[in-house]
C-alpha cells in the first residue's frame with residue numbers, strides 16, 4: 001500500500017510543514033476487532049504536530065479522506081489511525097491480480113540460493129527428526145522459488161566414517177550374508193538393524209571389561225569391537241578392496257531405502273553431495289588458513305582456530321594425526337558448493353543441536369575472507385517430541401519415519417471411514433486419498449509451527465477434520481471443488497460494486513497471498529504460509545455458510561461468489577503446495 005504511505009508523507013508535510021520520508025510511516029494491517037484494513041501508527045507524529053495522538057490521527061485521517069480517492073473512511077483508536085479502503089480498490093486488485101494464473105508466483109529475481117536439507121548418515125533409517133528436516137527443507141525451497149529465486153535443493157549424505165563401519169562390522173560378524181531381499185526388509189532398516197546389534201554387543205563388551213576392573217573410559221576405548229571398527233575405517237581410507245566393496249553394497253541398500261521414504265514424503269533433490277567425496281576437501285582450506293594466519297598449530301601438530309575474541313572458544317580443525325574433523329569436511333563442502341553454483345545464499349537445514357557448529361563454520365569462512373560466507377544461513381529447528389516422550393537415537397527406540405508414515409495413513413483411513421466419506425471409492429482411490437490426508441496431516445502439523453520451536457507431534461490431533469489441521473484445509477478445498485463441479489465457473493470476476501463484509505474479508509485475504517510468500521521467504525518460515533492458508537480456509541467457510549452461491553441475489557453476485565470460490569481453491573492449492581501438501585478434488 002505504497003500510495004497510503006506516500007499520501008501520509010504528504011499529509012504530514014502539508015499539515016505540519018515538516019518533511020518526513022516513507023520510512024517514517026509505520027503501516028500495519030488493521031487488527032481484527034477494529035474497522036478498516038490498514039492502520040497508521042500516529043504516535044511518532046505527535047512530536048511534529050505537537051498535538052495528542054487522537055487529534056493528530058483525526059487531522060491526518062481527514063486529509064487522507066479528502067485527498068485520496070481510495071480512502072473511504074477512517075476511525076481512531078488512541079495512536080492508531082484505522083483506514084477503510086474503498087471496495088473499488090480491492091475489487092480492481094482482485095480482478096487484476098488474484099484471478100491471474102500466475103498469482104503469487106514472483107518474477108525471477110536473478111538470485112540463486114541453495115537449500116541443503118535431509119543430509120542423513122547412511123548407518124540407519126530416517127526418523128522423526130529427519131521428517132521435520134525434510135519437510136522444512138522442501139517447503140523453504142518451494143517458498144523461495146515462488147518468491148523468485150532459482151533454487152538448488154542439495155542433500156549432503158554422510159556415507160563414510162566410523163558409524164557406517166559399525167554397521168558393516170556387525171553385518172560381517174553376525175549377518176550370515178543377509179540381504180534386504182532375503183530378510184524382506186527395506187535396505188536402510190536392515191543396515192540400521194546391524195547398527196543396533198553393534199551397539200548391543202559393544203555395550204556387552206564394555207560391561208565385561210568393567211567387570212574385569214577397567215574403568216568405563218578404558219573399557220569404551222579398548223573393547224575389541226570398537227578397535228575392529230576403527231581398523232575397518234583405516235582400511236576404508238586405504239582403499240582396501242574388500243571393505244570398499246562391502247561399503248558400496250551396504251550403502252546401496254541404504255539408498256534404496258531412503259529413496260522409498262523420500263518418495264512417500266514427496267521430497268526431492270537436485271544435487272547429492274557425498275562425504276566420501278568431500279571429506280578430504282577441507283584439507284586445502286586448512287593449509288590456506290595456516291598460510292593466512294587464521295589457524296595456528298599446537299605442539300602436537302594439531303591445527304586450531306582461536307575464537308575467544310568472538311565470544312567462542314578454541315576450535316580444533318585438524319587432529320594431530322592429520323585426520324579431519326566434522327568441521328573440516330564442512331569447510332571444504334561449503335567451498336565446493338560455491339564453486340559448483342556460485343549462489344548468493346546458501347541455507348543449511350539442520351537441527352539446533354548443531355547451532356554452535358554452524359556459528360563456528362560461518363565465522364571461520366568469514367575470517368578466511370570468503371565473501372560468499374555472508375550468504376550462509378543456518379535454518380535451525382527444534383526437536384520433535386511424541387506424546388510418549390522424547391525420541392531417542394541409538395537405543396533403537398526412535399520413531400522410525402516409515403512407521404510414522406504408515407501410521408498416518410492408517411489414522412487417516414480410520415477417520416475418513418468413520419465419517420463415511422469414501423463408500424463409493426475404488427481401492428486405488430482410497431489408498432491415494434488416505435496417503436494424501438495422512439501426509440497432509442503430518443506435514444501441516446509440523447510446518448504450522450515456527451521452525452525454531454520445539455514441538456509435540458500428536459498424530460490424532462493432526463488428522464482432526466475440524467481443527468487447525470491439514471485435513472481441515474484439504475476438506476475445505478474439496479468442498480469448494482464440489483460447489484464448482486455443479487456449475488460453470490465464470491471466466492472472470494463479474495461486475496459487482498457493493499460488497500458484503502464476509503465477501504470483502506475473503507477477497508482481501510486472497511489479495512494478501514503474494515505478501516505472505518515474500519514474508520515466508522524472508523523469514524525462512526513455512527508457518528507463515530500454513531497459518532495464512534488456515535485463516536483463508538476459515539474465511540471461506542464463513543462466507544460459504546453466510547452467503548448462498550446458487551441462490552445469489554443476482555447473476556452478477558452469483559458469478560462473483562463463484563469467482564471467489566475459484567480463487568480460494570487456487571490459492572489453497574498453491575499455498576499447500578508450498579508446504580508440500582496435495583489437496584483432493586473430493587473427500
Ligand code: ARG
Nearest residue numbers: 119120121156158330348350
Ligand atoms: N549428517 C549430519 C547428521 O546427521 C548432518 C549434516 C548437516 N549438514 C552439514 N553441512 N553439516 O548429523
